[in-house]
Amino acid sequence: MESEEIYERLKRVKDPITEVDIVSLGLVKVQADEEGVRVYLRLSEGLHHPFQNALSWPVRWRIVRDVVNALDDVANLEVLDARTLERYYPLEED
Numbered sequence: 019m020e021s022e023e024i025y026e027r028l029k030r031v032k033d034p035i036t037e038v039d040i041v042s043l044g045l046v047k048v049q050a051d052e053e054g055v056r057v058y059l060r061l062s063e064g065l066h067h068p069f070q071n072a073l074s075w076p077v078r079w080r081i082v083r084d085v086v087n088a089l090d091d092v093a094n095l096e097v098l099d100a101r102t103l104e105r106y107y108p109l110e111e112d
Contacts, residue, residue: 021048024055024089031084034077040085047100054094057085062101082106 028046029039040046040059047058061078062071082097086107089095097107 021050024048024050024057024092027088028057028085030088031081034080040081045081046085054096055089055092056096056098057089058098058100059085059106060100062099062104078106 025041025046025048028048029041031040032038033040033043033045036043045060047060049056049058059078059081061074061081085097086095095107096105098105
């Protein structure tokens with residue numbers, strides 16, 4: 019799948035606070051190659067205190083859920099935080 023198509027599909031994902039799509043807000047970068055698709059989300063930028071981090075989790079969870087739903091048929095999908103490289107999806111199995 020081409021990056022352009024992925025960006026188009028990600029335009030359906032809205033920031034739950036502003037209702038503006040995450041592509042227009044500049045919150046997403048896509049890297050697609052033969053190994054798979056990696057979606058980097060800029061959701062933790064500007065968060066410096068653990069309390070800020072904790073408050074933002076419901077919003078981040080919803081955006082990640084919506085990204086995964088928008089790309090549910092994409093093979094080898096990985097969703098990561100652009101700053102920390104923390105993996106949001108797929109979840110680690112215990």
